[in-house]
Amino acid sequence: MAIEFKLPEMGEGVTEGELVKWLVKEGDSFTQDQPLVEMMTDKATVEIPASNAGKVVKLIAKEGDMVKVGQTLLSMEAGVGAVVKPAPGAHASPPPASPSRPAVVQTASAAPVESIFPPPAGAHVLATPSTRRYAREAGVDINNLTGSGPAGRVTREDVVKASSGPMGAVSMGAPTMARSAMMPARTPTKALPTATVMGSNTEERKPLKGIRKKIAENLVRSKQTIPHFTHVDEVDATELVAWRAQMKEKAAEYGIKLTYLPFIMKAVSATCREFAMFNTALDDEKNEIVRKHYFNIGFAADTPEGLLVPNVKNVESKNILQIAKDISELAEKARQGKLAPDDMKNGTITITNIGSIGGLYATPIINPPETAILGVYEIVKKPVVINDEVQIRSMMNITATCDHRVIDGADAARFLKKLKQRLASPQSLLLEMI
Secondary structure, eight states: OOEEEEOOOOSTTOOEEEEEEESSOTTOEEOTTOEEEEEEETTEEEEEEOSSOEEEEEEOSOTTOEEETTOEEEEEEETTTOOOOOOTTSOSSOOOOOSSSOOOOOOSSSOOSSOOOOOOTTOOOOOOHHHHHHHHHHTOOGGGOOOOSGGGOOOHHHHHHHHHSHHHHHHTTOOOHHHHHHSOOOOOOOOOOSTTOTTOOOOOOOOOOHHHHHHHHHHHHHHHHSOEEEEEEEEEOHHHHHHHHHHHHHHHHTTOOOOSHHHHHHHHHHHHHHOGGGGEEEETTTTEEEEOSSOOEEEOEEETTEEEOOEETTGGGOOHHHHHHHHHHHHHHHHTTOOOHHHHSSOOEEEEEOTTTOOSOOOOOOOTTBSEEEEEEEEEEEEEEETTEEEEEEEEEEEEEEETTTOOHHHHHHHHHHHHHHHHSTTHHHHHTO
8 A cells, every 4th residue: 555755844944955866767666764754944955854754656756856845755565575685796695693792683573683784776866966976087987986974874974985996996997907917118199188178069967956056046036025235344363363272272173163153153142242233134024124133144155056055053152162162063964965044044144264275265156135245355465555654464355245225335344354364363253351
């Protein structure tokens, strides 16, 4: 008897999601907790696992469909074909019983005695979207890998090992040792490119879907509804550079990599206390400006799946090392595609930091319903006139892109003036933390 598998709750306030990719096909058997489908919601892609073992009868929803919570995704037969088979290369027989280790028997109607999760033979390989992409870019066939993660999931480390070992070498087209020995030596020649030769008229198309589609929708909505303007200023970051250098070793003792972003976040939260309009949201439906009395500062994380914006909660109550730890953990979750909806909810203002990449300055797009986004850029040494003398200082450009319905140009100028004073004298942040 076929039963319906419906889209479960994916987070508070989430009512629908886009079906990015099916991880099973009709006729496939699956185990309990095995991911069946990738769903994208609120800029995060999540895998929806099976609530129990079974077999796919029919895929109801299609890739690219918007599916509401409670809507049917597929029909299935519960328990049918749910006997877990060993992965290729694994031993087919269960481990021998012993007084300290009971035999493991898994059937359609009985749960395993121990937590052993080998993927069923012929099933879709378990891996996050970022791991799959990394494998494609590394030239590794992920279907040939045996995962070391939970439920047999292939991890990034598995792909790295495969790409550096014999399997990766073969998949990337490297000759074997035997073949190399038989080939005569010859002088290497540089091959002409084929796919990009002028006049070839080659092109490639791929659907705009998943996180990239959600990013596009949000940016279009932001530019169409928010009257943006950008104010640019320059910060003398000489003392900031020196102070960070002094604190890096101390941070390393706690296993924390200290960047400039925690200092900037702390300075932004302090400045937002003085300029409350920068820590607001605009409720278009109620025509109200919502002033936030908490400071959840977002940062733009560049990931293989697109631009994600997690936020550090309650920056005003945390010290520099706590902020740095939160940033590091959120950035790692973003790279692995494991951000939860709560990691990106209730942001109050966003910082985009592209200083490590370079560039003079940019005009970032506001992340609605926020009313401002700050840009910080590369720190470079420049000759600066101080007291009629030329000195070499570490300088950094900063920008404030604002919603002109809430923030005026003079407000932006005053905000950046105060922010640059704090960044130019970062020791002042210590006084404000007391």
